[in-house]
Every structure is written in structure tokens, then in C-alpha cells.
Amino acid sequence: MRGVGSWFRETTGGLPRAFxxxxxxxxxxxxGSFVLIFLAIYLTQARDFSAAQAGLVIGLWGVGGAVGxxxxxxxxxxxxxxxxxLTAHLGAATMMLALGFARPLWAVAAGALLLGTFAEAARPTFGAMMIDVVPERDRLRAFSLNYWAINLGFACAAVLAGLAAEAGYLLLFVVDAATTLVAALIVFVRVGETRRTPATGPARQPAGGPPRAGALRTIAADRVFLGLVVLNLLGALVFLQHISMLPIAMGDAGLSPATYGAVIALNGVLIxxxxxxxxxxxxxxxxxxVLxxxxxxxxxxxxxxxxxxAAWFFGLAVLIWTLGEMLNSPSHATLIAELSPxxxxxxxxGVFSLSWQLAGAIAPVLGGLVREHAGNATLWLGCAGLGVVTALGHLLSGPARERRASLLRGSAAPVTDIAPPVPQAAEAAVTVPPAPAPARTPG
Known part of the structure; x- marks a missing residue:
């Protein structure tokens, strides 16, 4: 019991209250993230849209996400x-309800586009807040804890959404909107503004960083960071096949949608x-x-x-790629945090999240084309090959990334490619200062 208690303190102790x-x-x-899990089924079964129309709606969600x-x-x-x-959460909750009540295809499509925009606008904002409030030494376990919460919620949502759908699909949209509003309320009441760097005035040039000539030009000139984004895009093209092509492959093997649901649930359970x-x-x-x-x-x-x-074989494959996902997520999160001025x-x-949105739009189309013209085996073996290419990219680019991260930290220590150790739990919590009054316009 002492060992379990020590592990628990090392894993959860000393993190800021705002975290x-x-x-x-x-x-x-x-x-409460019900809608995206069952959106394709809702559109084709409850709304009698064709598969092509459902694909258009889901694709517009991805387009909105890229903008968001x-x-x-x-x-x-x-x-x-x-x-x-707060704006992203409130907008997402509003559009969630609007999508649930929309009937014509154009209204559903517009609702999906705007919902994707608001929902995904929260992603880079949340990531920046996490980096702001968590000290560098604690970020690995903080991002792991957050990723654990995401997957616990996903595993429970998949089960709860199935139950809610039996009572009526509108309930999916209502519950999803309600939980989004609760998340917004928590931020509004308990979390202050975390951005400490002034938004105006000349930006300081960090050692070893690309020249500062405007935010977009700065990112475009940051080849080290963009290399990581490209590698994440390649990995995401493989990973997102579990949403589009895996259920089709399991259907071709004579397995039911319920079996697919049980098999894919292994992903959340293992995480x-x-x-x-x-x-x-x-x-x-x-x-x-590690990457x-x-x-x-x-x-x-x-x-x-x-x-x-067979179902057990598909389940084994899911468990294996889930292990890779578990290693990938916290390592990527800490690295992006250190590479971001x-x-x-x-x-x-936002740019890093954009790689996921692009993959979300490209992966099902590319996977479908490969499967249709080259066969099922070629698709999945191609995923294996793309995984090897991504791995080689990480090995070749790793030293440059670590040099950049060390320079941005302003560290005088020798550059290494070693992840920082997880410290023993600290006693004091970090307090986030109260939020200043927000500007009236985003400009």
C-alpha cells in the first residue's frame, strides 16, 4: 500500500490548482461528448441522408475545425x-443545440461547419493554458493526466451515448451542449487569465529561435517546429483510419457494428x-x-x-496500436510546449492542432481510395510502412528539436535528448492571478 500511495503522490501531487x-x-x-461518436449513424439512420451527404456534413465539421x-x-x-x-465553449454549446434541431441538409451542413469551428477553437486555447499554469518539470505527468481524463470520458461517453440514443437522438445534442456549458462555467468561476506575455509591442527574440517578423511568418520560418507538425500529420493519417476504414474492414469480415463498438472500446479501457x-x-x-x-x-x-x-484478432490489433498512442501523446505534448515561444x-x-484537422479530412478519403483501388491488405500494410517512415523522421529530427528546446528555455546545461524526470510531489500549489477585463474586440 505504501508503494501505491507513493506512486499516486508522484503522479498527481504538487500540480497547480488551476490545472x-x-x-x-x-x-x-x-x-458528454456524444454527438461526434454517433453523428454518422444519426445522419444516415435518423435523418435518412445518403452516405455521400453524411460524408459532406462530417467533412464540413473538419473544415470548420481547421478554421477554428x-x-x-x-x-x-x-x-x-x-x-x-469561454467564447469557444459557449459557441459550441449553442451550435450543438442548433444542429440537433436542424432539418434541411443545408442547415445541418452549416451547423456542422460552425460547430467544428467553435469546438476546435478551444483546443489550442486549452493547450496554451495548460502550458501557462504547469511548470515545465511537471508537464509530462500533467499532460498524461489530462489525456487519461479525455479517454476516461470517451470510454464512458460511448456507452452513455448508446443509451441516450435509445431515448431519442435529440438527447445526445442536449447532453453534449449541457456538459460543454458546465466546462465553460468551471473556467469562468475558477480559472483566471493565464497569459502573462503582453499581446502588443515588439516580441523578444529568443536565443536560437527564428526571426520575429509577424506570428505567421515566424511559424512559417520555424522549420524545426514545422517538421514535427508534418511528422504528426503522417502519424495521424495512420491513427485516424480506426474511425473510417476499420469499421468497414470489420463489416467485410462479417462483424456487426456492435462488435466494432466493443472492439474500439478496448482503446479507451487500456488508456x-x-x-x-x-x-x-x-x-x-x-x-x-520514444516517439x-x-x-x-x-x-x-x-x-x-x-x-x-475475427473479433479477437481485431481487438489484438487495437490493443497494440493503443500502446503506441499512449507513448505518443504525452511525449508530443511536452515537446510542443518546449518548442513554443x-x-x-x-x-x-493552433498550427499543431491543424495537422490533426487536415488528417481528419484527408485520412478517410485517402484510405477509401487506397482500399478501393489497391485492396484492403495494401491499405493496412501501407499504414505499417508509413509508421516506419514517421519513426525514421523522429530519429533524424530529434537532435535539432532538442537543441531548439534547450535554447528557448535559455538553459546553459548541455543539450540532451532526454525527457526531464518526474519530480517528487511538491507541497505548494501555484496560484493563477485573477483575470483582467477582456478587450472588447479580438484585435
């Missing part, structure tokens, strides 16, 4: 984290059971090596799908 409020908001929001991550990151830096996050042990597992190890290993493991897991013909954190988070 736990953000963490609670994440968990509550994800517990870009705008949200910019506003987080210029307007402030707190007002941007909930094991994610909190990941910081100790990767502590003191090369981040580029390379994660890419290979995910590639192997998806590659095995080419040979799967303080005054541009929101926009850096």
Missing part, C-alpha cells in the same frame, strides 16, 4: 486564453487502465526514441489489421 480545474472541465466535457484551430490559437495570444476558451503509468515508463528516456517507438508500434498494430478475420503559444498550439 485541476481545467482537468475537471475536460473530464466533464468528454463525458487557427483562429482560436491567434485569439488566445492576442485576446487572452480565458475569453477565447484509462495504463496511461498514468506512462510517465514513469518513459522518464529519463530520449523523446525522439519513434510509438510510431512503429502504431504502424504494427494497424498493419496487423490486414490479416485480421511564450508569446506565441496559442498560435503554435
Amino acid at each position: 485541476w480545474y481545467l482537468w475537471a472541465g475536460t473530464l466533464i466535457n468528454r463525458l 484551430t487557427t483562429v482560436g490559437g491567434t485569439l488566445a495570444d492576442r485576446w487572452g486564453r480565458r475569453p477565447t476558451l 484509462v487502465a495504463g496511461q498514468l503509468f506512462i510517465p514513469r515508463l518513459i522518464r529519463g528516456r530520449s523523446r525522439s526514441h 519513434a517507438l510509438a510510431a512503429v508500434v502504431m504502424g504494427v498494430g494497424f498493419g496487423l489489421t490486414a490479416f485480421a478475420d 511564450a508569446e506565441l503559444r496559442g498560435r503554435y498550439q
Whole structure:
């Protein structure tokens, strides 16, 4: 029992109070994230839209998300984290209800576009707030805890959404909107503005960083960061096949949608059971090596799908690529935090999130084309090959990333490619100052 208590304190102790409020908001929001899980089924079964029309609606959600991550990151830096996050949550809740009541295709499409914009605008803002409030030494376990909450919410939401759908699909939209509003209320009441760098005036040039000539030009000139974004895009093209092509492959094997739901639930269950042990597992190890290993493991897991013909085999493949996902997420999160200049954190988070939105739009189309013209086995073996390519990219670019992170930290210590250790729990909590009055316009 003493060992369990020590592990629990190392994992959760000493994190700022503001982090736990953000963490609670994440968990509550994800517990009600019903709509996206069942949107395709809702559109085709409850609304009698064709598969092509449903694809258009979901694609517009992705387009809105791409806009939202870009705008949200910019506003987080210029307007402030707190007002941007509150606006994103309130807008998402409003559009969630609007989408639930929409009937014509054009109204559903417009609702999905705007919902994607508001919902994804919160992502870079939330990431910037997490970096603001959590000290660098604690970020690995903080991001692991947040990722654990996301997947606990996802696992529960998948079950709860199925029950809610039996009572009526409108209930999915109402509950999703309500939990989004609760998350907004937590931020409004308990979390102050976290952005400490002035939004105006000349930006300071950090050592080793790209020249400051405007935010977008700064990011465009940051080849080290953009290299990481491209590698994440490649990995996301593989990972997101579990949403689009995996259910089709399982259907071709004679398995029911319910079986797919049970198999994919293994992803959330394994993350909930094991994610909190990941910081100790990767502590003191090369981040580029961890990311390379994660890419290979995910590639192997998806590659095995080419040979799967039974539920247990598909389940085994899911468990394997989930292990890679568990290694990938906290390592990426801490690295992005260190590569983001303080005054541009929101926009850096936005560009990184944009890689996920692009993958969300490209992955189903690319996967469908490969599967249709080259066959199911080619698709999944191609995923394995892309995982290996991504791993090689991490190994080759890792040293440059660590040099940049060290220079941005202003550290005089020798540059290493080693993830910082997780410290023993500290006793004091970090207090976030009260929020200043937000500007009347985002400009």
C-alpha cells in the first residue's frame, strides 16, 4: 500500500490548482461528448441522408475545425486564453443545440461547419493554458493526466451515448451542449487569465529561435517546429483510419457494428487502465526514441489489421496500436510546449492542432481510395510502412528539436535528448492571478 500511495503522490501531487480545474472541465466535457461518436449513424439512420451527404456534413465539421484551430490559437495570444476558451465553449454549446434541431441538409451542413469551428477553437486555447499554469518539470505527468481524463470520458461517453440514443437522438445534442456549458462555467468561476506575455509591442527574440517578423511568418520560418507538425500529420493519417476504414474492414469480415463498438472500446479501457503509468515508463528516456517507438508500434498494430478475420484478432490489433498512442501523446505534448515561444503559444498550439484537422479530412478519403483501388491488405500494410517512415523522421529530427528546446528555455546545461524526470510531489500549489477585463474586440 505504501508503494501505491507513493506512486499516486508522484503522479498527481504538487500540480497547480488551476490545472485541476481545467482537468475537471475536460473530464466533464468528454463525458458528454456524444454527438461526434454517433453523428454518422444519426445522419444516415435518423435523418435518412445518403452516405455521400453524411460524408459532406462530417467533412464540413473538419473544415470548420481547421478554421477554428487557427483562429482560436491567434485569439488566445492576442485576446487572452480565458475569453477565447469561454467564447469557444459557449459557441459550441449553442451550435450543438442548433444542429440537433436542424432539418434541411443545408442547415445541418452549416451547423456542422460552425460547430467544428467553435469546438476546435478551444483546443489550442486549452493547450496554451495548460502550458501557462504547469511548470515545465511537471508537464509530462500533467499532460498524461489530462489525456487519461479525455479517454476516461470517451470510454464512458460511448456507452452513455448508446443509451441516450435509445431515448431519442435529440438527447445526445442536449447532453453534449449541457456538459460543454458546465466546462465553460468551471473556467469562468475558477480559472483566471493565464497569459502573462503582453499581446502588443515588439516580441523578444529568443536565443536560437527564428526571426520575429509577424506570428505567421515566424511559424512559417520555424522549420524545426514545422517538421514535427508534418511528422504528426503522417502519424495521424495512420491513427485516424480506426474511425473510417476499420469499421468497414470489420463489416467485410462479417462483424456487426456492435462488435466494432466493443472492439474500439478496448482503446479507451487500456488508456484509462495504463496511461498514468506512462510517465514513469518513459522518464529519463530520449523523446525522439520514444516517439519513434510509438510510431512503429502504431504502424504494427494497424498493419496487423490486414490479416485480421475475427473479433479477437481485431481487438489484438487495437490493443497494440493503443500502446503506441499512449507513448505518443504525452511525449508530443511536452515537446510542443518546449518548442513554443511564450508569446506565441496559442498560435503554435493552433498550427499543431491543424495537422490533426487536415488528417481528419484527408485520412478517410485517402484510405477509401487506397482500399478501393489497391485492396484492403495494401491499405493496412501501407499504414505499417508509413509508421516506419514517421519513426525514421523522429530519429533524424530529434537532435535539432532538442537543441531548439534547450535554447528557448535559455538553459546553459548541455543539450540532451532526454525527457526531464518526474519530480517528487511538491507541497505548494501555484496560484493563477485573477483575470483582467477582456478587450472588447479580438484585435
